[in-house]
Amino acid sequence: MPVSPSGNEEQRAAVITSAKNLFLQENKPKTFIPGSTYIPVTAKVVDENDLAHLIDASLDMWLTAGRYAREFEAQFGKYFGRTTKSLLVNSGSSANLVAVSSLGSPELEKFGMKPLVPGDEVITVAAGFPTTVNPIVQNGWKPVFIDVDAATINALPKLIMEAKTSKTRAVVLAHTLGNPYRADIIADWCKKEGLFLIEDCCDALGATIQDKPVGSFGEYATSSFYPAHHITMGEGGAVMSKDGRLKKIAESIRDWGRxxxxxxxxxxxxxxxxxxxxxxxxxxxxxxxxxSHVGYNLKVTDMQAALGISQLNKVESFIEARRKNWNYLYKGIKSSPTLSKYFTPVEATPETNPSWFGFPLYCNEGLNREKVVSSLEDKKVGTRLLFAGNLTKQPAYKNVDYRIHGDLKNTDRIMKELFWIGVHPALDQVKMDYMLEQLEAVTK
Structure with a gap:
């Protein structure tokens, strides 16, 4: 923990120790009761040390970004293999807004890069979360939706390349549910074609592609610290930039445009x-x-950053737990004749090591997805769909100007047949065995 700026170390330590003891008293482990205790699809994992950091920052009464924010921004950029510091923002959605909006900065011309202008096209996918795509629309650019690979629920490089036209200026994609797409291949292609790449890593903290971290390939990358994600600040997000020039643009947009x-x-x-x-x-x-920019105020408080520092100290154990839990559920389905007949899990992208956000699976022929998730929820097993399913079918995009390259056959299949259950670190074998039992029960 950073040294207190006040110098009142003993008094501060006493307050923090008292808070940690209270946390332990009020957050004792609860007994899991199958069928009665709800198993959430996502869950934050916090402890007394997280509270200690939070209290320590609050005692400063600095409130806006301060010493903890500076420390986090330095550490988090390195985690993504970046030489520049990350930029903290108030959510993963804001991180996407800042990163995407930066592609329209007139400042890019100073560095020999052409900013995006209204009418330019940005390749993305419809099988995802709205705020990956919304900044494209909000900046007056045209989303070009391509289909995803059914097995990995990610866009394939070949289809991305085929979607390019003379109007294409950027590729903006999320690593879906922590399963990476081949950002290495796409980044090399974008460089040759003079395109920008933004990696939305909000669900994929710790995932790698050929042993390199996701978020290390594009001009910008983003992350989220919502309670559902790998680490949490309650709310919060971050933008990682390829170099200091791009960071300065993003920082201006984050800070009112100054x-x-x-x-x-x-x-x-x-x-x-x-x-x-x-x-x-x-x-x-x-x-x-x-x-110098049309910007926003999207900063965080130092209390959020303090919580993030504490969580970052545990990130490797969180990622390891997610991978272990995913593997347990995967083997459980593949080893069961019944489960493997009725459900098809999503596969890891070749030459990657996912950092799973959830366990996605398809309902095979003979199962109604809505009945399956309803039954699981009744049995206290949390479920989620793959976010918007197909964004082009959502009411918010009815009047949005977009283009579809090819068809969205697999996207529509995801919209109708796919759901996911949890792999978060708060799960254990007893809970996962119950989850597998309830999956089998819905097939009968």
Whole structure:
């Protein structure tokens, strides 16, 4: 834990110790009762050390991003194999908004890159979460939807390449449910074609492609710290940038669109605060109030960042547990004649090591997906669909200008036949055996 800026170490330590003891008293392990205790599809895993970090940050009363945020941004960028610090934002959805919006920055021209303009096309998939695609629409660009591979529920490089036209400027894709797509192949192709790549890693923290972390291939990558995800801040997200130039653009969009890069509470980092001449403003206009982008305020509090630091200390054990639980459920289905007849699990993408967010599986012929998930929920086994199913079928996109390359046959199959159950670290063998038993029960 970082050293307190106040110097009142003994008093602070006493408050934190008391809080940790209270947490342990009020959060004792609960007995699992099959059929009565609900098994959520996602669950945050927090302990007394998480609370200790949270309390420590709150005692500073700094409230906005501070010492913990700076530490997290430095550590998290390295986790993704980036040389630049990450940027904390208030959600994974905001991370996508910042990353995608950065592709339209006029600042890109200074670096020999052409910003996206209204009417440009961005290749993506319809089988996913809305806020991967929404920033494309919000920026006036045109989503080009392609189908996914049924086995891995991810887009294949070949189809992405075939969807390119003279208007194509970027590829924006999520690593679905923690199963990576071949971002290495796509990144190499994008570089040759002069396209941008954004990796949405919100469900895939810790996944690798040929031993390289997801999020290390595109111009930008994003992550989420919602309670359902691999680590949590309650709310929160992060943007990882390929280099410092791209980071500065994303940081401006995150911070109201300002041109200034001073940390909160600091002034005149550039040593020429009143010496700038930008836009049509008078010379010497206060740099703190010069805006180079149409931006937002999407920052986090230091209390969120403190929780993130504590969670990041445990991320490897969380990822290991998710993989172990996924493998247990996979073997359980494959080894059962009944389950393997009625359900088909999604497969890991070749040459990758997923960091599973959930356990997705198809209902085979003879099973009605809605009846299956309803029955599982009645038996206290949590379920989820693959988010929007097919975004082009959703009411929100009825009047959106988009293009479909080819057909969306597998996307429609996912919309009708696929669901997923949990693999989070709060599960154990007893709970997973019960989950498998209830899957078998719905087939009878």
């Amino acid at each position: 041109d200034c890069w001073c940390e909160p509470g600091k002034d005149n980092t550039c040593n020429k605060r009143f010496c700038w001449k930008l836009g049509d403003l008078p010379e010497g206009y206060d740099h703190k109030y010069i805006y």
